[in-house]
Amino acid sequence: MDALAGLLEGPRARGAFLMCSLLDPPWSLRVQDQAPLTVLAMIRGKGWVSTESGSSQQVGAGDVVIFRGPQPYTVSDDPATEPQIVVQPGQVTTTPDGEILCETLTLGIRQWGTDPDGETLMVTGTYESAGAVSTRLLRALPQVAVLPRGDLDSRLLDLLVDEATRDRPAQGAVLDRLLDLLLIAALRAWFARDDAPAWYHAYSDPLVGKALRLLQHNPAHPWTVVALADAVGMSRAALARRFTELVGEPPMTFLTEWRLSLAADLLAETDSTVESIARQVGYGSAFALSTAFKRHFGVSPRDHRQGGGAALSSSA
Numbered sequence: 423m424d425a426l427a428g429l430l431e432g433p434r435a436r437g438a439f440l441m442c443s444l445l446d447p448p449w450s451l452r453v454q455d456q457a458p459l460t461v462l463a464m465i466r467g468k469g470w471v472s473t474e475s476g477s478s479q480q481v482g483a484g485d486v487v488i489f490r491g492p493q494p495y496t497v498s499d500d501p502a503t504e505p506q507i508v509v510q511p512g513q514v515t516t517t518p519d520g521e522i523l524c525e526t527l528t529l530g531i532r533q534w535g536t537d538p539d540g541e542t543l544m545v546t547g548t549y550e551s552a553g554a555v556s557t558r559l560l561r562a563l564p565q566v567a568v569l570p571r572g573d574l575d576s577r578l579l580d581l582l583v584d585e586a587t588r589d590r591p592a593q594g595a596v597l598d599r600l601l602d603l604l605l606i607a608a609l610r611a612w613f614a615r616d617d618a619p620a621w622y623h624a625y626s627d628p629l630v631g632k633a634l635r636l637l638q639h640n641p642a643h644p645w646t647v648v649a650l651a652d653a654v655g656m657s658r659a660a661l662a663r664r665f666t667e668l669v670g671e672p673p674m675t676f677l678t679e680w681r682l683s684l685a686a687d688l689l690a691e692t693d694s695t696v697e698s699i700a701r702q703v704g705y706g707s708a709f710a711l712s713t714a715f716k717r718h719f720g721v722s723p724r725d726h727r728q729g730g731g732a733a734l735s736s737s738a
Contacts, residue, residue: 439513439548440597442533442586444540450498452505453489455513458560459549460489461605462497463579467542471566472496484571484579486608490563499542513548532586545582547601558683559609562619573611578604621676624668629654633665637677641684642704647673677704682718685711689727696723 443451445467453460462471464481471487472478474494478501481487489495496505507523508516515523515534529538582600585593613622625631632654637645650673651661665673681703688699700711708723716722721729 439546439550440532440586440601441513441546442535442583443542443544443546444529444533444535444538445499445542445544446537446540447499447542448503449507449536449542450496450503450505451507451509452494452496452518453509454494454511455509455548455550456492456511457548457550458491459563459605460491461547461601461608462487462489463545463582463604465543465545465579465583467540468499469542469544470496470498470501471568472498472501473565477566479566479568481568482571484576486569486574486579486604488563488567488569488605488608488612490560490565493565495566497544513550530587531589543583545579545586547582547597547604558680558687561683562622563612564617567608567612569608569611574604574607578607620668620670624665627664627668629656629661630665630668633661633673634669634676637673638680641677641681642702644704645674645677678714678718681705682715685715685723686719686726689723699723 439457442465462481463486464483466483468480468482470478470480471489472495481497498505505518507527508518510516515527517523527534527536529535578600582597582604585596585600590596612618621634625634633650636643636650636653643649647662648658651658654661656664662672665676669676671679684703685699685705688694688702689696692699694702696708696711700706700708703711705711705714712723715726719726
């Protein structure tokens with residue numbers, strides 16, 4: 423399994439929210455739904471995506487945007503347009519003053535907006551549950567990633583739009599799978615870019631890449647820098663230096679984060695005991711894992727599990 427395939431084992435849309443938005447300028451949507459991950463495809467027209475930090479990027483027809491929550495963001499025809507619609511948790515839409523708009527703006531099956539022939543057509547797919555998305559994946563993503571037209575196969579977008587407006591048996595399951603495909607295609611394109619995580623590009627190095635695979639595929643092994651260096655045929659000092667240079671952190675620091683991210687996923691996605699998960703990811707006991715987990719993430723394994731992974735997605 424390659425590095426990207428391992429991250430993409432996590433996303434599984436389960437009754438994901440999917441909607442076509444049809445809008446005429448001026449328009450502005452403030453999204454504060456707290457969803458862990460959202461995919462937006464601009465099918466027709468253009469717009470801007472803006473974050474709370476003040477950064478803005480233009481999005482044109484055929485572009486796809488990945489948003490990592492739960493931080494709010496704005497999608498608008500122009501950064502200067504004040505938000506007219508607010509998307510709340512549960513995908514409830516309101517005015518900035520709190521008036522409910524869900525029924526007012528309905529245009530048909532999974533269609534919503536101000537004009538059925540609107541100049542702008544966007545398709546939005548939202549993973550509303552943190553458990554549907556790998557914690558490791560969320561921690562690898564920026565808050566906003568824009569994939570320009572041409573980086574993805576446009577046939578996926580056409581199929582998604584076509585299916586989104588249908589009302590057939592098991593249509594929800596079809597849309598979930600299409601959303602997963604679009605997300606995977608977008609992530610594959612993003613990870614191929616220069617601004618993808620350093621560790622991903624380090625896989626192309628013959629020695630550091632081998633070290634990364636050993637750590638990621640065998641997290642339960644009692645690794646030390648010496649043992650890892652012996653396994654890849656380098657001196658301890660040379661491996662530590664080159665690994666840190668390419669990955670951005672020392673081997674054992676990377677391993678600790680990898681083990682704890684794996685543990686976070688297993689806690690959210692399985693019923694395995696903390697003791698069992700500790701052994702799977704390389705900790706000698708539930709106590710050792712719990713101590714490291716709380717120190718790293720700020721919450722206990724129990725609280726993370728009870729929250730369905732929401733605690734970590736909010737701090738990713």
